[in-house]
Amino acid sequence: MSQLFAKTCDGATMQTDYLRYFIDVATLGSMSAAAKKNYMSPQGISRSISALESELGCELFQRDSNKVTLTPYGERLLHDAHELLEREKRMHRSIAELHGESLKKRKIQFTCYCSPIFFDTPLFFPASGLNTAVYGKVQFLQRATPKAVDLLVDVARMAHPNFVFAGGLGLFNLFPDENAQLVKKLLDAGYEYRPFMHTCDYVLVPAFSSFAKEASLTKVQIRSHPLAVAATGGMERAITRHIGSDSIYVSSGDSAYRNRLCRMGEALTFVPGISLVFGVPEGTVAVPMSEPYTIEVGFAAHASAFREGVLAEAIGRMTEYYSKYQVEGAYELLPSTPN
Secondary structure, eight states, X not given: OHHHHHHHHTTOSOXXXXXXXXXXXXXXXXXXXXXXXXXXXXXXXXXXXXXXXXXXXXXXXXXXXXXXEEOHHHHHHHHHHHHHHHHHHHHHHHHHHXXXXXXXXXXXXXXXXXOXXXXXXXXXXXXXXXXXXXXXXXXEEEOOHHHHHHHHHHHTTTOOTTEEEEEEEEEETTOXXXXXXXXXXHHHTTOEEEEEEEEEEEEEEETTSGGGGOSOBOHHHHHTSOEEEOSSTTHHHHHHHHTOSTTEEEEOSOHHHHHHHHHTTSOBEEEEGGGGGGOOOTTEEEEOBSSOOEEEEEEEEOHHHHHSHHHHHHHHHHHHHHHHSOOTTTEEEOOOOOO
């Protein structure tokens, strides 16, 4: 126990997350079950366990095709791992209590610059009614992702204890180089970036259309109809890159107007998969693309904001809600690993 704790304090590669995954695998008896519990792939859990075994220099599990069982080394580690994580919880509770008392004595302003995907979908819905008692002011402001990043970089220079800033970003996988540059800007400014979920755009078609009976739509099928796209949030750029601009009939930030055009059969439009949790507009059907693109939803903030306060509470509520009401293929929750 003391050796593990010393290594952690010295900043070695061991992570307490690895110990959590180890405990879950040991308790559930399955890499797959532990992966499901932590919203990870079985391969990700396996890599984490392998990293822990490499750090300790021993095998923790006997693996066969049906289950995994603890080795003598794993049995010895299990008690110590529980003890170490309990110490970590006590440490965080103690610091949080002290910090909470400190917050009550100050007027903290919390501002989160959010991509339109947070407002054009029900993404923030589970986070309503947040506890804002210790904050003098809380704001969630819509900004395009590149603008949100620029604003966060600018405010990072303030470094004022009475201001907390965060960002909710939407990154299309169609623009990998741009995404890497945005994340690098955030990291260079002292922020952490943590992915929250992957989703993809669905094609919204009239309920009476023959497309409504299709299992998926090809690019050729989509191009064959006029398209109505969102003018903000990156959808227009994504559709232009993925489908082409020739079929774009309307570009508007008014989702109700785009949906009405769709319902009347005048245009196809698009909705992020996360929207399907709450259904689709009356008179329409959401059909997946046969070649979809991905939108990564993530948060940027300083480490302390992820641990406590408005952002931590919002992410916690969203995670709890969307882990219960997943629509197959519409979105995937991601492990909250800092970059």
